[in-house]
Amino acid sequence: MVAQNVAFWILAVAMAGAAIGVVRSQNVVHAALYLVVVLAGAAAQYILLAAEFVAWVQVLIYIGAIVILFLFGIMLTRAPMHSESSMDNGQRIAAAVVGLFLFGVITALLVDAYGGKEIKLENKLVAIGRSSSIATSIFRDYLVPFEVVSMLLLAALVGAVVIARRD
Amino acid sequence: MALNNFLILSAFLFCTGIYGVLARRNAVLVLMSIELMLNAVNINLVAYSAFHQNVSGQVFALFIITIAAAEVGIGLAIVLLIYRNAHSVDLDDVDQLKG
Numbered sequence: 001m002v003a004q005n006v007a008f009w010i011l012a013v014a015m016a017g018a019a020i021g022v023v024r025s026q027n028v029v030h031a032a033l034y035l036v037v038v039l040a041g042a043a044a045q046y047i048l049l050a051a052e053f054v055a056w057v058q059v060l061i062y063i064g065a066i067v068i069l070f071l072f073g074i075m076l077t078r079a080p081m082h083s084e085s086s087m088d089n090g091q092r093i094a095a096a097v098v099g100l101f102l103f104g105v106i107t108a109l110l111v112d113a114y115g116g117k118e119i120k121l122e123n124k125l126v127a128i129g130r131s132s133s134i135a136t137s138i139f140r141d142y143l144v145p146f147e148v149v150s151m152l153l154l155a156a157l158v159g160a161v162v163i164a165r166r167d
Numbered sequence: 168m169a170l171n172n173f174l175i176l177s178a179f180l181f182c183t184g185i186y187g188v189l190a191r192r193n194a195v196l197v198l199m200s201i202e203l204m205l206n207a208v209n210i211n212l213v214a215y216s217a218f219h220q221n222v223s224g225q226v227f228a229l230f231i232i233t234i235a236a237a238e239v240g241i242g243l244a245i246v247l248l249i250y251r252n253a254h255s256v257d258l259d260d261v262d263q264l265k266g
Contacts, residue, residue, distance in 0.1 A: 004168050012176045019180050022199055023187035035199050038180070042206050045173065049217040054225050054232075058209070061232050066202065066239050073195050073243040077250040088190050089259055095189035103182040110174045117170045119217050128222050134229070137222045142230075149233050156237035163244040166251075 004048055004121065011048075015041035026087050032070050039063050050121070051129040173214035180207035194246045194256040198239060205235045 014037060021034035039062040046055035127133060138146050180203055187200025209228045216224025250256050 001168070005172075008168060008172055012172070015176065016179055016183075019183040019203055022203060023183055023190065023196075028193060028195060031196055031199055035202065038203060039206060042210055045176075045210060046213050048168075049173070049213050051213045051216065051225050051228075054209075054213055054228050057229060057232055061236055062202075062206070066236060069239050069243055070195060070199060073198075073246060076247055077195060077256045087193050087196060089192045092190045095186045098189060099182040099186035102185060103178055106178040106182070107175055110171055110178065114171050114174060117218065119168045119170050119173075119214070120220075121168065121217075124220055125217055128216070128220060129225065133222050134225055137226050138229075141223070142226055145230065149230055153233060153237055156240050160240045160244040163241070164247050 001121070007048060008045070011041045011044050015045075028074050028087070029071070032067060032074065035070070036063055036067055039067070049119070049129075050125040053129060053131040053134050170214060170218050173210055177207040177210040177214070180204070180210070192257050192259055194249065194258055195243075197258065198242045198246070201242075202235065202239070205231060205238075 018034045018037035018041070022031050022038065025031040025034060039058065043055045043058040043063075046052075046058060184200045184202075184204035184207065187203065188197055191197050191200060209231055212224040212228040212231070214224075216222065216228075246256055249261055253260055
């Protein structure tokens with residue numbers, strides 16, 4: 001239990017620092033690389049929670065595909081690398097107030113509602129996170145949402161081609 | 168492990184994402200901040216899945232990962248279109264609908 005807690009805090013500090021890097025970095029490519037750290041940290045947290053299938057899907061899709069899409073986007077829009085003008089607009093202070101206020105409210109609510117609740121790490125958790133149990137759940141309980149999501153992906157694919165086509 | 172550890176980490180990531188959406192001018196950076204927020208929701212779902220010892224949360228996390236992929240694809244297509252028409256991805260320049 002102690003080892004998991006130590007691992008959690010190391011990952012959490014790294015993720016929090018990298019998340020601030022994503023929203024504060026003045027270099028777009030650095031922001032994308034900070035995003036990789038956050039996403040990899042999330043995958044590691046899933047492994048801590050014994051959700052191995054979700055963790056590897058996170059690595060494959062987020063780090064493998066989405067970050068590459070972002071890098072393509074940065075390349076194609078020729079975003080300024082060393083910007084003469086800032087990447088931030090004039091509402092930084094208001095945005096920080098909103099973010100801190102929301103964080104305070106959510107934290108107070110969570111401490112009130114879930115203070116002292118523990119996640120029990122036991123063998124049942126490993127059985128739940130296995131891909132066989134997730135596949136059983138998707139194809140038995142969530143078959144219709146699964147089909148809807150595949151239609152959504154198809155629509156997004158066609159839509160992205162139509163929107164970005166040059167004619 | 169305390170459940171609140173994961174929930175508060177997730178709340179922090181979500182609020183960082185909100186700050187990014189509000190304070191950034193570059194459209195690609197705004198999309199990255201939205202990814203931060205979606206990721207925070209995923210951490211929440213997996214933590215609750217472990218807390219309740221129920222697989223549904225993980226299935227929902229997988230659905231959200233899929234939808235995030237679709238969202239980034241469409242979002243970057245729109246950003247490319249804005250860049251092609253306005254020669255800039257600065258969101259302060261995209262004000263054609265402003266009265």
